[in-house]
Amino acid sequence: MKKILKWVGLGVLIIGILWAAVFFMKSNSKATTEYDTYNPFISSIEVKSVATGKVIPEDEVAIKPQITGIIDKIYVEEGTAIKAGDLIAVIKVVPNEQALYQARGRVRNAELALNNAKIEFDRNKNLYDRGVVSNQEFINQKLRFEQAEQELRNANADYQIIRKGSIGGSSAANTDIRATVSGTILEIPVKEGDQVIQSNNFNDGTTIASIADLSKMIFEGKVDEGEVAKLKVGMPLEISLGAVEDKTFDAKLKFIAPKGVEESGAVQFKIEGDVTVEEDVFIRAGYSANASLVLERKDSILVIQEALLQFDRETNKPYVEVAIGDQKFERRDIEIGISDGVNVEVVSGLEEADEVKEWNKTEPIKKGLEEEGEESEEETTEE
Template sequence: MAKQKSSSKKTLYWVGGVLGLIIVIGLTLRFTGVIGQSETGKEVETSTAKLKTITQLVSASGKVQPEIEVVIRPDVSGEIIELAVKEGDFVREGDLMVRIKPDIYQAQIDNLNAVLLTQKARLEQTRAALILAKAAYERDKTLFEKDLISEMEYIQTKSEFDSQTASFKASEYQIQSAEAQLRQAKEELEQTVIRAPQNGTVTGLTVEEGERVLGNAQMAGTEMMRVSLLDRMEVLVEVNENDIVNVDFADTARIDVDAYPERRFTGIVTEIANSARVTGSGTNEQVTNYQVKVRIITPHNMDSSSDEMVRKETSEDPEEMFVPNFRPGMSATVDVETQTASNVVSVPIQAVTVRDFAKDESNEDEEADSADIVLASSQDSDLMIKEEDIRKVVFVVEEGKAVRREVETGISDNSHIQILSGLEAGEEVVIGSYRTLSNLLNDGDLVTVKSKISPLN
């Protein structure tokens, strides 16, 4: 009797252990998604394809700078004895800016005046000698024609006349040279006074009164200051070689300046460089960019004709009265609008993924021809490998299943991409999660919509 009870207990323990193990395995498979998936499907996020206007953008960063900026360098060297402006001053064309010590140039003019007077005196001496030589030549010519003097005497008189004529011309040329040197010296004296070449604001003043500056004689002179038109600003950006082909002259641009984070300004492309700027040449980090200038067409800074802010004083809206004050060197980001497609079918960018159709076909062939695997293994392995056939697809939710659709895409903006074919507006497409959409989701899989994101306007 005792043996029967002991055997029954062991049987109960053994059965209980097996049941417990089955329950643990079942729960594990359930939580890992191995079983039970057929009922609920894979959780996905969806959105609706819609008709939308898409504008393709090319983004780049750069600096704000004046569209017109004149660098002021002296033409003559010397000491600055008067500095009539300071940085930030507004000047008009012709206003006095800098005066360089003129003493040495005035002394040079005095010296050249004396040289010119000397040359003129020598010219008169040469003129007198020429008159005398000419009279002797005409006299001897008459005598020689009458055979009253020898030919040698006539030749000597003629040579003297020719020599005096040449000396007279040389004296005239020396006077012209002295006059040219004098004009140059006077111009250099005038260049000791530097005036504003245009209306604008003084920016980048780098000299002080009493400093010596180098003129533009044989090399670039000392940069003293710059005169800029601050009411005509632009953004200089560098666009990557992959994007520059999409940028055209006169393209509209959106400009964000770091100094005004809550405002956006309008610009237009005015210049596209033809030569590249290469950094990191010969290394793995080589970058090829092209400079693009974008004019800021939103009213800004000062009106140089009236020295007043360009404001719509009659407007009651503070936003309309606002005029930004841009300064050279401010950081800015530019989004150039390169292409626009109106009222086209579009989906969120993340909805479009890629699949290797050659791999899918290979899997189907393997299932259909499993009986021929042994024979195929004897063939050259290269013949068994098919080339990749990568295509763009979206997954459409139809009756609780994910249906794969091959699509052709067009341009895109920061959030949406244009669908040229393969999808209609109003269809529900899978947009996430990324792991599910890129790797796990297959054609025909059951899906459960975790959340549906409403399309933005």
């Protein structure tokens, strides 16, 4: 029994040695990975930031009525180019019953007062003609009569304004809604038959139309707090519109908000820029846009591909591996500057003649797959 166990143990040991030998041979038979090298080169780097936003008119004017009523007729459509003074709509006045009744009562009271003043004036005139009353008393009575006449005219005017919206000769000033500036009709949020409210100290009033000059556009967007400190008023912008392909527009930064707004955990600052609009291009208000801002630029500097960089796990300082022979490399610490995400500036530590190792190259797996495929074909042929 002991001899059998001895021979079994010896057999297991021999099999283990053979398996280890085969594994070692296969491991050593693998091809050694050859690393490519790249030389630093002279180039320029721009650090850009992209702000998302939209293009809107520089000035947009809301046309509001000066009287309450119902839209009787609209004479223009959205997109129509108009000039200052052009007729936009006409309002039909629907008077308030209580206000109309009170105005009619004021007219009646003014008529009664005028009749009474006229009787007193006629009586005093007869007495004055006979020398019974003094000149001063007659003048005072005449003044009261004339004031009563004026009060009646005022009451009649108030009554006409409440009933018709205006008095004779001035109807265009109230019931006719006209453009106050030249431009393009952007929006008409009302339709015929809608009731509108006049603009006053307590109410903004109903907007009948919005007008803007589409030849004067601005970009309105937001930038992150980490980049706003690098911006300066007057910086050039490059505007690209989603609706206008293969074309960019020049702009100039004119406003940076002094206060940020928190959005989704990040503080955003509003910016605005004047957009240069070409005559042959029509830009609609509200187009989504991106503004490219050059935050920093350096010309004729030594750079390498950012993918060649490695970082020390303890100090987190950058370094590269430089060739010192055939597939032999040594570590070299370097100092880096600005980066555009593809190339990075080398401040010190490298020269143009140095060959930098591509450290993150992966081993090809195509050869192994081909060998497995060949083995499968051979087994299929033998069968």
